[in-house]
Amino acid sequence: MTNQQWEKRIAYLGPEASFTYLATKAIFSNEWLVPCATIPECIEAVANDKVDFAVVPLENALEGSVPLTLDYLFHEATLYVAGELQLKIQQHLMVNKEQKAKWEEIKGVYSHPHALAQCHKYLFYRFSHAPLHQTTSTSAAAKYVAEHPNECIAAVANAAAATKYGLEIVQPNIHDFHFNHTRFFVLSKQNQRLPQELADGHAKTTLMITLPIDRSGALHQVLSVFAWRQLNLSKIESRPLKTGLGDYFFMLDVLADEHEPMMRGAMEELAALGCQVKSLGTYFTYLASEG
Numbered sequence: 001m002t003n004q005q006w007e008k009r010i011a012y013l014g015p016e017a018s019f020t021y022l023a024t025k026a027i028f029s030n031e032w033l034v035p036c037a038t039i040p041e042c043i044e045a046v047a048n049d050k051v052d053f054a055v056v057p058l059e060n061a062l063e064g065s066v067p068l069t070l071d072y073l074f075h076e077a078t079l080y081v082a083g084e085l086q087l088k089i090q091q092h093l094m095v096n097k098e099q100k101a102k103w104e105e106i107k108g109v110y111s112h113p114h115a116l117a118q119c120h121k122y123l124f125y126r127f128s129h130a131p132l133h134q135t136t137s138t139s140a141a142a143k144y145v146a147e148h149p150n151e152c153i154a155a156v157a158n159a160a161a162a163t164k165y166g167l168e169i170v171q172p173n174i175h176d177f178h179f180n181h182t183r184f185f186v187l188s189k190q191n192q193r194l195p196q197e198l199a200d201g202h203a204k205t206t207l208m209i210t211l212p213i214d215r216s217g218a219l220h221q222v223l224s225v226f227a228w229r230q231l232n233l234s235k236i237e238s239r240p241l242k243t244g245l246g247d248y249f250f251m252l253d254v255l256a257d258e259h260e261p262m263m264r265g266a267m268e269e270l271a272a273l274g275c276q277v278k279s280l281g282t283y284f285t286y287l288a289s290e291g
């Protein structure tokens with residue numbers, strides 16, 4: 001984004017060569033990238049002013065939302081989305097060079113739960129005997145496998161992770177469906193936007209809405225606030241409020257700028273209906289090159 005070195009600090013779900021790293025690097029190529037071990041650690045880093053932005057995974061085309069990110073943004077932090085990054089995801093099976101000859105006898109497979117789920121069919125039919133082990137990211141899995149060269153184990157991760165940690169890809173593209181993309185949020189403490197020049201498509205606003213009371217038609221009323229104004233929703237998802245069974249908040253992506261008159265009217269009407277609305281702000285989407 002800028003030619004000046006180390007101007008901004010960007011936290012990301014690391015270690016280096018995770019998919020989150022590739023997405024971050026694509027847009028913040030000259031900034032100081034700070035690896036964090038977990039999603040909450042990334043979010044806390046930006047909330048506590050240790051970094052300027054944090055990049056975290058939000059949603060995958062095959063597996064859906066990353067609940068930890070959604071819930072942490074609703075329950076724990078008050079942050080804004082400065083931009084959304086989209087990255088093509090290619091999952092590969094990789095082992096240590098020492099184990100390459102007997103890779104079909106692997107005794108365990110390591111990766112992030114989302115990555116393991118994206119390759120569920122492949123792993124189930126080829127390696128039903130091998131236990132799956134969850135790690136905090138795909139690159140953490142590659143690093144773990146590299147640190148245990150004498151064990152006949154494999155990681156599911158990207159090609160950059162294989163290079164970085166000196167592993168051999170023994171089976172490329174093991175994700176179960178061809179179209180595999182992940183959305184990442186760039187989070188900021190200020191309601192700001194990354195520059196629009198490199199962005200792709202529409203402005204988008206993310207809202208987290210809690211309904212006033214559980215009455216019939218309440219969600220219908222909320223949706224009609226957007227419908228009659230012709231405000232297009234690209235996503236709606238419910239997540240537990242964590243106050244009782246059946247209590248939810250709704251996360252909505254609206255393809256509009258929060259400063260548009262129709263959006264301002266929608267926010268006023270939602271308040272008049274008694275809804276609590278947490279806006280994560282308006283942002284643009286950036287397409288990062290392949291992972």
Ligand SMILES: O=C(O)C(=O)C[C@]1(C(=O)O)C=C[C@@H](O)C=C1
Nearest residue numbers: 018019020057112114137138182
């Ligand atoms: O960034 C990574 O490497 C991660 O392990 C996280 C994550 C995710 O949570 O969705 C990111 C992209 C892929 O969809 C798989 C895993």
